[in-house]
Amino acid sequence: MNARVLKVHPADNVIVALRNLSAGERIEFENETYELPYAVGAKHKFVTEDRQPGEPITMYGVLVGKATQPIRRGEPITTFNLKHDADRYGLEKKEPASWQAPDVSPWQDRTFMGYHRADGSVGTRNYWVIVPLVFCENRNVLILKDAFERELGYAQPEMYRDQVHELLSLYKAGEMDVVKKMQPFVDASQNQTLQHNTQAPNRPFKNVDGIKFLTHEMGCGGTRQDSGYLCSLLAGFINNPNVGGATVLSLGCQHLQVDMISSEIKRQNPKFDKPLLLFEQQAGTEYALMSQAIKETFLGLVEINKIERKPAPLSALTVGLKCGGSDGFSGISANPVLGHLSDNLVALGGKTVLAEFPELNGVEQELINRTPDNAKAQKFITLMGDYSAQAEAVGSGFDMNPSPGNIKDGLITDAIKSAGAAKKGGTALVADVLDYAEPIVTPGLNLLCTPGNDVEATTGMAGSGATVILFTTGLGTPTGNPVSPVVKVSTNTILKNRMPDVIDFDSGPIVDGEQSIGQNADELLEYIIRLASGEVITQAERLGQDDFIPWKRGVSL
Structure with a gap:
């Protein structure tokens, strides 16, 4: 890799600055000389040829925008001279795609130490979850949180x-x-506190990794559709292999009823046999509710504490692929690392899931081509189209997705952001396409419809069954999840050094020319094996960053 610049794809007409480049600087690259009329900051791009208004800008080999005014050779692209644009897509444009699985023989016999469930799934954690069916029970959930965490050694320092x-x-x-x-x-x-201790000495339940307390603002007063989606999501969390048992609190009169959650759990998983405790406050006094919930939850903890970690193949992993606080290096370092790792896991028979549909804008056709099943490809097209139309109906299309932080660090259009974000999905064929909160059951690469919003997306992944979530970031974010460990992967080493209490793994050595994507991905997979085995915990777990925001299916990018 050139120490100062990089062209991501041979068809691109922009070059990425890997370091700050000064005005007047001459850049020698691929037998061409570029004299920069303006400074180009690290992570930003300059054009390789003059562009006139309406002419395309290509990056990652796809259309990412069109010029709105003349752009001279060597001049940086900005929000002032470029607007978002992306290629149209459809089933009629589908081209056949094939995939050559990578050589994964070094990983074939590797295992992690996981919690084996009766339905055949394997968890990387053994949690008990306490969830409310309606926001009216949030207070009671928080009271239980204070009581259980302090007494059982799970409270934060x-x-x-x-x-x-x-x-x-x-x-x-x-x-x-x-x-x-x-x-x-x-x-x-x-x-x-950076010491990744996985077990506090005063915890009586050595095989229970924690008790997780979810709160939300839904369950009643909104649409019945919202309550239905919440029901599917909560059932997915309870079914997640990382969960050993659950306590569910209900007021009694809300839209989301106890029989609904029970039926949905069984619908998603007919083999469900975890301890499930259901309580309704309107059946008596609050004191009676809480006392009974405490007693039976304690007995449930005693039961799941009997479950011990045992060896499991890497094919038992279900790994979510997420990015947030992205920068101009995301699609160059950390995201391709996740893509390489995803391809390896798919080749091993594991499951990976690529979400954030607003951040697949511009690469839809590539993903359609990679989906052999036409019905599934059409499902992807429908989900994308409906989502985009819903956003446009309220004046907030996908093109408005990049945040100020994204733009400042080089992601000028949504198509640039999306083309880089899609690298997390590697090159494997798409095995399945899922709507929000649908369970992940098919080995291979899955596409899951979620917003790009960090917490709504990670919440959706865990609700669909992800047992580990890999989360790349160039700017830094503390996002975590109650039941699925969220591994923060930095795109650059400066971030890793600035926020060591948030970042778990660094892909910066790729930008610095010290490692290849494959080498970095292999190191990350080794880390995941240790993480899934309970040998280390993520920084988000250490901080108690248990973010949970259900998607109401309104417009959220």
Whole structure:
């Protein structure tokens, strides 16, 4: 890789700056010389030939926009001279595609230590979940959270509470001058909490990785459709192989009824046999509800604590592929790493899932071509079309997807962002296409309809059965999930060094020319094996970052 610039695809008419390039600088690349009239920041792109208004800009080998004004050779593309555009797609344009599986013989006999469920699935964690069917029960869920986490050793360290206590003590002593002159508290994450301890010494249930408490603002008062989707999602979380049992709290009068969740769990998984505790508050007093829930949940924890980790093949993994806080290096380093890893897992018989449909805008035809089953290809087309039309109906099309942070770091149009995001899916053929909260059952690469919104997407992946989620980021995000470990993969080493308490794995060495995509992906797979075996935990798990936001199926990009 050139130390300063890169052309991603031979057909591209833009070149990516890997370092900050100065105005007037001469760039020698592929027997061509480019003199830059303006500075080009790292992660941004300059054109290889003059462009006139209406002429295409191509990156990753696909159309990513059209010029809105003249752009001189060597000049950077910006939001002022480029607008989003993407190629049209359809089943009638479908071309045959084939895939040569990579050589995975070095991984063929590798295993991880997982929790084997009666239905044949294998979890990377053994959690108990406590969920409300309606927002009216959120308070009760949070009371249970405080009681169980403190007593059973799952509560977060109280370093911030300790800081407030120290400040309060000084205030009571009349020492406000001391408070004002105090140096900032030492960042404990730099010396002790970065240690990835997987087991607190005071936990009585050694085989229970945690109790997870979900809250939400749904279940009643919205549309029946929203309650139906919530029902499918919650059932998916309870069915997730990482969950050993569940406590469900219901008020009693809401749209989402107890019999609905019970039926949906069984519909999704006829072999379901986990402990499932159902409680309705309107059957009596709050005290009676909570006391019974505490007792029976405790007994449930005793039961799932009997389950121990045992060896499982890598084909038992279900891995979500996600990006967020993306930058101009995402499609060059971390996303292709996930794609390489996804291809390896698919070749091993595992399941991977590529979501975020607004971030597949512009690469639809490639994915259609890679879907051998025409009915599934048509399902993808319908889901994409309906989603796009819904967004446009309220004046917020896919072209409005890139955030200010994305644009600042080189993702000028949604098509540029999407073409890079799609690299997470590798090159394997598409095995299945799923709507939000549909279970992942087919080995291979699955496409799952979710928003690009970080938490709505990761929530959807876990609800469909992902047991590990790989999450690439160029800007940094703490996003986590209650039941599926979220591995934060940085696109650049600067980010890894700046946010070590958030990032788990670094793909920056690819940009720096120190590693190939394959080498970095192999290291990441080794990390996943350790993670799935419970030998390490993610930074999001360490921080207790249990983000849960159901998608209401409204417009969310």
